[in-house]
Amino acid sequence: MASEESRIEDELSHPILLAERVQTAVDEAESFKLECSEVGKQVDRLSQKLRTVVRLATAAPVLYERPIRRIVAEVSKNLERALTLVRKCKRQSILRRVVTITSAADFRKLFNFLESAVGDMKWLLSLFDPDTAGNNGIELSLAPIASNDPILSWVWSFIATVQMGQLPHRIEAANELASLAQDNDRNKKIIVDEGGVSPLLKLLKEGSSPDAQIAAATALYNLAGDQEKVKAIVNEVGVPIIVQVLGDSPMRVQSHVATLVARMAEHDSISQEDFARENVIRPLVTLLSFEMFGEDQSNDQLGKQSIHSLIQINREIEKSTLAKPQSRGSSSSSDSMYRPHSNTYSSSSYSYYSEGSSRGGHHRKERENEKPHVKLQLKISCAAALWMLARGSVLNGRRITETKGLLCLAKLVEKEQGELQFNCLMTIMEITAAAESNAELRRAAFKTNSPAAKAVVDQLLRLIKEVDSPILQIPAVKSIGLLARAFPARETRVIGPLVTQLSHKDLDMGTEAAIALGKFACPDNFLCMEHSKRIIESNAIPPLMKLLRGNEHSWLHGLILLCYLALHSGNTNSLEPTRVLTVLEGADRSALPQHPELRELVSKAIYHLNLYHTGGHSQRMAFVP
Template identity: 90%
Template sequence: MASEERRIEDELSYPILLSERVRTAVDEAKSFKLECSEVGKQVDRLSQNLRTVVRFATSAPVLYERPIRCIIAEVSKNLERVLTLVRKCKRRSVLRRVVTITRATDFRKLFNFLESSVGDMKWLLSILDPDTAGNNGIELSLAPIASNDPILSWVWSFIATVQMGQLPYRIEAANELASLADDNDRNKKIIVDEGGVSPLLKLLKEGSSPDAQIAAATALYNLACDQEKVSTIVNEVGVPIIVQVLGDSPMRVQSRVATLVARMAEYDSIAQEDFARENVIRPLVTLLSFEMFGEDQNNHQLGKQSIHSLIQISKEMEKSTLAKPKRSSSSSSRDCNYSNTYSSSSYSYYSEGSSRGGHYRKERENEKPHVKLQLKVSCAAALWMLARGSVLNSRRITETKGLLCLAKLVEKEQGELQYNCLMTIMEISAAAESNADLRRAAFKTNSPAAKAVVDQLLRLIKEVDSPTLQIPAIKSIGSLARTFPARETWVIGPLVTQLSHKDLDMATEAAISLGKFACPDNFLCMEHSKTIIEFNAILPLMKLLRGNEHSQLHGLVFLCYLALHSGNTNSLEPTRVLTALEGADRSALPQHPELRELVSKAIYHLNLYHTGGHSQRLTFVP
């Protein structure tokens, strides 16, 4: 580390001093004069190259130092060998010459070392100053020092070009780094270890051309494959740069940068927090909602409102909703009313008058549809990764009214965009499940955003035949179980229907979600349990118990909750349930001892409240 801390001029001064000492030792040599003379010529060439590098290093506005330090260290080592051998030739005493034998083979080895050093210096000059070296493009020759690892030479050359070259060559070099990084993890590690992240961030920040920014963002994306490498980007102060570019760049650049945000947030929780701290969520939601409500004539006048004013409008609409009389809880009435709620209150969220992105407003409006779609896909993926496992980020998304945007996209879009938006909703719902404050703030009963989200989740569960979409929707409803009043029975019916689904994973997820309605942590577990039973959940639940271990486990937990909270209703079919629980007591519980107490409580409750044609077995004493 000490050598890394020294100035590059100090690093270069030592081999120059060694070359002068070698020159003096050559002049004083008394034996092997021919060999020493040849050594002197090689060292002179080396000294000349060293001085050229010094001049370039002191005058260049930016300098890529990594290959300089590595090559200079090797050159210094070779010059030390030369100096040691040539000094032996100065001794005239026969006795000394016998004691320190110098042979012609020693000089042959020495010549090889010097040739390698001269080759390294020529290669170094070719990447540092291509014009002087007569090189008009990227240098792809191999440095002797890296002869055993050609990738190292290429990486050095590409990084140097990205940092110091002309714009067309910088773009080409960034694309080459992206290609190398995409090949394998070893290449990624070399690029990061050799200092490739900082020049790429600089190229991304400069905004010299969209192609340059895309090339830099692509290379950074390919490098960001694990937590360690993402941390390197974060430590190079990459997060503020990325957020700045996302806010004010052409749409195709924003799309690639949003993908980079998603990748970094996926692999590193620190990056996830830093992005949120830099307020990346606001531009992501803004870009995601671009042109979303342009077709709504009633909201056309809102198209140029600021984000702040739009949020205030939403708050006023929510207050007006609170003042209205309560609607019927029937599903048909609610479906109709809620679809109107978010179509009339979801306004054009995109802030054309915002401080960021205004410069490219007209270009964005005239952009090709597939570019706009890809931008939204990337922004939705970024929001998904930012929300994953983060209550704070989920709260920030809801505070920017992102839920309205997500609900509208889930309704209108298909494919990857719809899926990414749905997964974002799932993560926000999971965060709300674990945080009561977020749950009350974002999913309160009268919130238009919450109603829009729930409507779309239930639509997917009921109308779409795709487990890929239905399972996240089912999970989301389960996470929100504690937000639904007892009268909202229309939410439970679609979940009970999915208990009979032919896809066992779907049925199991439905059981898990319904279990969150019936579990003791839910204040309304008694009312919800009775509703679930009234929707005839027992028969499909019994079938679920005959599935694999995963379905049996969650089905058994759900059945125990129903048994405990069903009261004295005969709709539970107590005899069949008791038989199933006793069978589980013999088969499933040995593998899951943590369930023993829950099953015992359920059996005790059934024997206590449902006496009849079944033997009473009071196995639990509360």
Template identity: 70%
Template sequence: MSSAPEGKRLEEELSYPILIAERIRLAVDETDSFKPECSDVWKQVERLLQMLRTVVRFAATTPLYERPVRRVTAETAKNLERALTLVRKCKRRSILHRVVTIVSAADFRKVLSYLDASVGDMKWLLSMIDGESGSGINLALPPIASNDPILSWVWSFIGSIQMGQLNDKIEGTNELASLAQDNDRNKKIIVEEGGVSPLLKLLKEATSPTAQIASATCLCYLANDLDRVRVIVNEVGVPAVVQVLADSPIRVQTLAANLVARMARHDPVAQEDFARENAIRPLVTLLSFDTFMDEQLGNGQLSNGRQSIHSIFQINKELGKKSTDRSSTGGSSRQFANSYSNSYYYTEGSSRGGNYRKERENEDPAVKLQLKVSCAEALWMLAAGSVSNSRKITETKGMLCLAKIIEKEQGELQQNCLMTIMEITAAAELNADLRRAAFKTNSPPAKAVVEQLLRIIKEVDSPSMQIPAIKSIGSLARTFPARETRVIEPLVAQLSNKNTNVADEAAVALTKFASPDNFLYVEHSKKIIELDAVPAVMKLLRSNEVNQMHHALTLLCYLALHAGSSESLEQARVLLALEGADRTTLPQHIRDLVSKAIVHLNLYHAGRNSQPLSYIP
């Protein structure tokens, strides 16, 4: 007979091996042979029966960690079934049955070994359950886990988290995190054995930041795989994380932001659930903390005289006259800046940042910096590939904060904010509504973002910074009017960058300006040629990297099609280069583009008899 299915209540499952043990008692009383051996069997069964009833009493009064209880109970029931089968064979029966059914002493030794193992398992189980009384974590190895010690350790640690005192919960969580840090197999065992639910419960333990930190750390280690993240989501983990993110000590918030970033990176369902639970607003709130306080706001100017990214008058205009009237009733510009920051970024009340604001103000700058780094990464992961999440970030005025940080900060914080902007602009490229709403020509946040992107492209000699900035400008190509030529000039300059990846990205971005998808493609194409981009593009055609060659060739074709009469094209012998390219292996869509460009250029540069030049070195 098989043990009860896991879907049954724990009390029902525990009753099954007790029933089998009682049947063994009756069978032993009816035996006619091997009586001493059957008596030994009953002694072990009786011990198991007592321990099973002890577990039943615990289950009736205390919520137990059921995973090991069910596993041990099922294995015990299986061994009791073996004992019952053997004992029943010792009952007097017909001569024929005794001839066919032969029982040996070896059979009893085997069954007794099984029962001994079950006794060991039950002892370990009771010691783990009794850990609630303060005896600590049980690291003994039960026979059921002899082939996989990690399993028993995971059971012990999860059991202490679920049933132990607070100190035991913290210790168990730290031990679990240590196991999870080692390898993915350990992570899989922790999740399969039901570790996520008690960890999430501990994460909400607002009275103990230490417990929250331990839990968030362990969950971060687990959340590096789609399946495991999905388990956290299914255990209603997203609302728990957002709650902790909104109102907790700064170190807990940092780990909560890390957890948001990890989960959003690996699971699109988690990414959307976090947005649905309004995780973006507290992330922007925390990222913006102290960001605007160091600014000299008189007349909307920075201390060096340049116009402030976070100009008070621009913000007033954007937020509407009502906000302006409310704020103009008194106080200096500094007081208004503080009022704006408090009223806008803390409108959710004390549960959205007020409770621990004083702590954040007095915290070590390195700790505050790490919080911002984590929040910026979380926003990056939430925005990645998501139009709706990118829109939510722009609706919280997050772009002003991102632009300010890109301007003032360095290192990982600046990089994460730049990557967030790159994802938002990529979403805007795909969605016209977002593009029109967030990147209007006269929008202060859009102006601030573009200003910083151009500064990064021109002034920062770092491919890891320049490439996302160039991609962002390329994504916004359709938002710039014809007069906005200043965004094209730095892209053209980067075509000659010694880093081929930067040069290639500049070619891709310029292609978006010159593409027919752009309403102003003719004007932009002429400006690109006017800025002497053609020689640099011709040089890129000689790249050994196929994709880079194709990108440069596509840009050159658009320039030829939209400004074919330019003398720069003739001087650079673009027609000859295209004719040479047409004789090579190209993707069909590029081959079609090259053919059209050749036909178009022949209208202006026909009659040449020179040999075509190959763009391949």
């Protein structure tokens, strides 16, 4: 901090020295004395204001430097212009006078520059004195330096107030920044470039009032509209501050902060890792499960299920390694086995776990008495944050499953409706996507004897069978498909509902059902033979044939599923081999040139059906790509 103050003093000392040189040159002027005298008056005004800024800057406990540096640099340029012009008025030889001609127009131009410099300094001083400012202690006038871009002047004023003003003025200024950031991307860039992130984070962290924290969180949310702006927040060490506020704030503040977490995680995968490193999953799950479990039960379950896994994951993050997808062909019945994590303790994870149960303790009573709509909004925000954190991240998906998060999500999908139910369902879908690509997560989180896994599957099947809403049914169908390799052969309840959806009136719904069934029947699934037979026995062929007559997307995925079923059909006659063969041969002749990746798969399916249909039973074999 001392080095920063020293640099500001050095920057301010340069124009003060220039002003003294100009005054000396004015005293030595031999021509245009009247004009030089006027220059001296203007420069004296500038010098006094510069010295005032030095006093205020050195006395201020916190200082917003950006406008000071910009304005002082411009003032220095104008003082250099004045020094150059006034020195020309000193007694010179006749030849020098001819070469360097000075006119009254030069002085008129200089007066305009100096007048603008005085206006800039007057505006700058107003930032340090709220009593002289405009609306609500915020300076809303325009600095001449920013006359061509009024937004810049307002941004400077608002940021300075957030950093140096009184609390009511800081709240108002943060709200003004939030409004500007909501308007357009250019305003966001100006706010970030002019150093607005750090004061907003400071206001959020201080906890001086819930309104101040909400204003700061809203402004940061509006700024975090793309990856570049999110990185600016991360680079200001914003993630630890955000997680701390999330864990220990009033409920309405937590709701805004959770929304900010979701926004940042949505736009930047690096921030996902940073939030994971700060263990943000735990407070989010705790807030989401508020009033769902008893306090003792909640803490016990978190302790039993999450402590070792939090340690293990924390160590993995420190090594900067994310879990890699396993080979799709390596799945086997061992997916149902659980492999415990290491018992080695990490001090950082353990300390966080120890503090977690007490975080927000003094707000517990307020939370219990909070209005229902505030509680609901908090849960919606937390579910959205978990959704964005889990999206594309095996690591965060594992964290959620190793707390009570999976069971909590299943219960909310069962009991809630609207946005909260949807956010929870989308979080489950992202976790199942991570489980599909990571065998370890699949074995640990979706064991057949796991109550949480069973609860999730129950709710997914309930949505598929009982809810007539593709908005909810499509994510549920996708999730079942993503878990295809986790289901054992004896699991009979998941195939039927998916087959039923093949004939859904919504074509997208039927296509998603075909994609999900394809994950059961594809050769990468260790139990593809058993699953394919069950799909055929569930009378999937008629609706699948109808699906092939839809658009190109439904035709493509329907054809893939049909090929898998043909390859793994065995001796069953339910496949209707003659009809299926006709469809495959027609596709091979007409459409496959546009989809070369399907040519080999269709050829193998046709060969298999021809071999079976011509009666060569003893020579039959299943072709697996």
